[in-house]
Amino acid sequence: MSNLPSELLIRLKNILVQCEQFESDYRLMYFFKTGESLSPWYLNIPQANSLESRVDNVIAFLLDKHLRGTQENALVLLLRSLSNSINQQDERHEKLTDLAVELKTTLGSSIHTALKSILLLAANPKNTPSLRLQEEEREIRKCLRNGQVLNTSPATQARDIQKLMLSFQPQIVHFSGHGAGEKGLVFEDVSGEKTIISSEALANMLESHSRTVKCVVLNGCYSKFQAEAIAQHIDFVIGMSQDIGDRAAIAFSVGFYTALGFDRDIEESYKQGCKQIEIDYPTEHSIPVIFKKKQ
Structure with missing residues (x-):
């Protein structure tokens, strides 16, 4: 209250x-x-x-x-x-x-007001396919309006996440990197190598921040598994149902954050993200999926 x-x-x-x-x-x-x-x-x-x-x-x-x-x-x-x-x-x-x-x-x-703070968690460990993470960050920044703030964590290590969440208290958490299907999402370990955080671990971690986090965007291939798990605790979670191209993933971010910058709600912003993909990369527009927490 x-x-x-x-x-x-x-x-x-x-x-x-x-x-x-x-x-x-x-x-x-x-x-x-x-x-x-x-x-x-x-x-x-x-x-x-x-x-x-x-x-x-x-x-x-x-x-x-x-x-x-x-x-x-x-x-x-x-x-x-x-x-x-x-x-x-x-x-x-x-x-x-x-x-x-x-x-x-x-x-x-x-x-x-709650949708002003965005935390971008980016990870592209050694020996994994190169991603255009800096370009995605740059494109998201262009979309921000009305006092929205983007805090970024490049080369995010698994052990960084809790500290970042507590430090910035974001209302939107955006992951940009590789998905590992049902196994989890790919982050970096202390040596820059690949480490995977499971769906259950991610969901449990985000549950403790559910009072502040309103939306999670998982912009990585096959991240729908993690999105579905996290949606047990967070109002809206967006994931990818299959492999998505780097450019199409960035296009989704552009459409989503542009709409959010003009005070559209999360569901409408999700739709705008999908429409942006449809304009730029028509064969991939149905890949993003949105999950809502059950009341």
Whole structure:
């Protein structure tokens, strides 16, 4: 709940404690179950022993949840549903409606702010095919707008990653290098030779940063295996379903970060990345795939 201004949070709590749906765990679960936009979460609503605790728990639970497809924030959807369930003559109706608008604006601003920091992890170890990693970095930098920052780590060693994540706290993590199929992604060891980090290890590492990382881009061949594993913990993960050419991989980055720079959301930016490949390298545009965390 630290993402919300304290004054807004107080008003939010004050109006929710006035809603009869919060009087019991059963009534709240039933309200979620019978509401089309809220039903994806009804089985996971946290229970509580008091009205105030129930309100606190629901706010904390829904704050980072989004409806699949529309990406509408779940807390905003709750406010709208409560407002629609109340007679328009009831003063709570207007308060809930106004709070839904204010909350959507506040969270929307937070989302755009959250996508300012990008961490590029590049690796091209000895005795592996040469990649145009500097060109990709240069092309990404050309796309950045509105205060976006790209932090880069060339020749990334496996042991560097945790420190880099903690140092920069990125909202987007971009890997540029070689994939090893189901085995994992290729990084460098202390001597510059190839070392592979498994899908499980990558997913577990990124899980500990899931509160800040909103998207992971794995721009390496056959990285869909790692993308699917990481998507258990991260909202959006993009990987490659097969071998992808160096130029096509760069084209995806150009399309993706150009759209992101113009405040498009991640799914739309992914589509723009694929379209850029289709323009430049038509036979490879279907290789990037996107995975979304299940609610």
